[in-house]
Amino acid sequence: MDTHHCETGFDPELITRYDGRGPRYTSYPTALQFTPDVDADTYSENARNSNSAGLPLSLYVHVPFCEALCYYCGCNKIVTRNAARVARYIDALCREIEMQGGLFDRSRVVEQIHFGGGTPTYLNAEQLDRVFGQLRDSFSLDTSENRQFSIEVDPRTVDRERLEELTALGFNRLSLGIQDFDPEVQQAINRIQPVGSVEQLVADARELGFDSISFDLIYGLPRQDPERFARTLDATLAIRPERLSVYNYAHLPDRFRSQRLISEADLPSAAGKLEILGATIQRLTDAGYVYIGMDHFALPDDDLAEAQRDGSLQRNFQGYSTHWHCELIGLGVSSIGSIGNVYAQNAVKTQDYEELIESGTLPVRKGMVVDYDDQIRSAIIQSLMCYDKLSFSQIERAFDIRFREYFANELANLDVMEADGLLERGEGSIRILPRGRYLLRNIAMVFDRYLGNTPVERFSKAI
Numbered sequence: 001m002d003t004h005h006c007e008t009g010f011d012p013e014l015i016t017r018y019d020g021r022g023p024r025y026t027s028y029p030t031a032l033q034f035t036p037d038v039d040a041d042t043y044s045e046n047a048r049n050s051n052s053a054g055l056p057l058s059l060y061v062h063v064p065f066c067e068a069l070c071y072y073c074g075c076n077k078i079v080t081r082n083a084a085r086v087a088r089y090i091d092a093l094c095r096e097i098e099m100q101g102g103l104f105d106r107s108r109v110v111e112q113i114h115f116g117g118g119t120p121t122y123l124n125a126e127q128l129d130r131v132f133g134q135l136r137d138s139f140s141l142d143t144s145e146n147r148q149f150s151i152e153v154d155p156r157t158v159d160r161e162r163l164e165e166l167t168a169l170g171f172n173r174l175s176l177g178i179q180d181f182d183p184e185v186q187q188a189i190n191r192i193q194p195v196g197s198v199e200q201l202v203a204d205a206r207e208l209g210f211d212s213i214s215f216d217l218i219y220g221l222p223r224q225d226p227e228r229f230a231r232t233l234d235a236t237l238a239i240r241p242e243r244l245s246v247y248n249y250a251h252l253p254d255r256f257r258s259q260r261l262i263s264e265a266d267l268p269s270a271a272g273k274l275e276i277l278g279a280t281i282q283r284l285t286d287a288g289y290v291y292i293g294m295d296h297f298a299l300p301d302d303d304l305a306e307a308q309r310d311g312s313l314q315r316n317f318q319g320y321s322t323h324w325h326c327e328l329i330g331l332g333v334s335s336i337g338s339i340g341n342v343y344a345q346n347a348v349k350t351q352d353y354e355e356l357i358e359s360g361t362l363p364v365r366k367g368m369v370v371d372y373d374d375q376i377r378s379a380i381i382q383s384l385m386c387y388d389k390l391s392f393s394q395i396e397r398a399f400d401i402r403f404r405e406y407f408a409n410e411l412a413n414l415d416v417m418e419a420d421g422l423l424e425r426g427e428g429s430i431r432i433l434p435r436g437r438y439l440l441r442n443i444a445m446v447f448d449r450y451l452g453n454t455p456v457e458r459f460s461k462a463i
């Protein structure tokens with residue numbers, strides 16, 4: 001092995017060998033375990049009960065619309081220009097916000113908001129204003145500097161004037177869908193956004209006081225090769241966003257219709273993808289980014305890196321996040337919330353979502369009440385995915401168990417991974433080694449008690 005791979009622990013051979021399919025663990029148990037047992041009544045009762053602990057809140061708001069189709073897309077979205085359709089959705093969303101707001105004490109401050117999609121900036125100023133106004137009427141939003149209000153932005157739909165509107169509403173963080181700066185790649189995925197316009201947008205955002213800007217990049221897209229992606233990284237590092245996510249493109253044309261518009265002959269090979277990923281990790285590390293875990297990188301003074309140092313990092317439905325103490329409310333079609341020991345997901349079809357709300361019912365369609373064993377395993381998986389380590393005594397203190405007895409099988413199942421240099425087991429701990437950091441989900445899977453009954457093709461590939 002050359003030193004290039006030693007520094008970051010990136011080992012293509014090892015990654016290829018372990019490359020199975022597995023959950024991304026944005027929750028444990030994962031959404032695949034949700035059942036209709038959790039309905040609007042269970043959710044409401046649980047939400048009201050949560051007021052006695054009075055934890056602060058985090059809101060996720062889903063806007064499913066997009067103006068044009070990106071061919072690689074695997075999201076739950078609606079490409080439309082039908083204004084009546086959008087208006088009906090906004091009415092339903094505002095009504096849901098009002099109903100949800102009625103469940104929570106106003107003393108519970110909303111410290112974190114994330115607008116995701118689809119394309120949240122599909123909504124015009126007036127529409128966004130209305131949704132945000134409803135949030136303000138129904139919840140107590142944090143007005144301090146500590147608030148984290150973020151929105152996913154499609155750079156093609158936003159200019160300086162729109163950024164000004166967003167700051168006026170209270171947004172202070174942006175997440176930009178970049179994917180790749182190469183014009184040929186952009187053409188092959190039907191998403192044209194010149195690097196110059198992104199540079200200008202980021203310069204404007206910084207001038208307007210947005211404190212954290214995040215870029216999403218994707219590797220494995222059609223027409224990509226290591227040289228071209230290196231140029232995308234040059235442009236990215238020149239802009240130097242505080243956070244970077246580098247996602248794997250999973251080509252699953254049978255599951256996602258839009259991906260049939262991508263020519264398979266244009267896709268990089270598996271080896272080519274690994275080369276791009278390895279080089280990317282090396283470049284970002286050399287440029288001073290901290291590898292947070294899974295697909296996420298951050299500059300050392302960004303909140304995410306700070307949270308990893310001070311122990312307040314968590315994994316949730318948005319990936320990695322700070323503010324672990326907040327309870328999460330999901331608003332909008334398909335959104336997932338997590339309150340106390342209940343996960344709840346809204347209807348995933350827009351029509352179903354709207355009809356439920358129009359009939360006066362909260363649109364919760366499924367979810368899960370997590371039991372004691374789920375909570376223990378969830379804490380273990382969080383620790384491994386956020387901090388690359390696990391202390392048995394910490395788990396024993398939080399839950400009344402003897403770790404070595406309770407997890408005797410799991411610990412034995414780590415033998416091969418230890419022999420492969422992914423991790424190191426001490427007397428009372430597990431430490432993930434650099435080689436294991438790109439295989440976090442494989443390690444977490446050892447502690448997942450549900451995997452046996454989930455068909456493996458339901459998961460995306462790790463790399």
Ligand code: SF4
Binds near residue numbers: 065075177
């Ligand atoms: S990738 Fe994003 S912007 Fe493109 S179609 Fe999918 S949800 Fe819409």
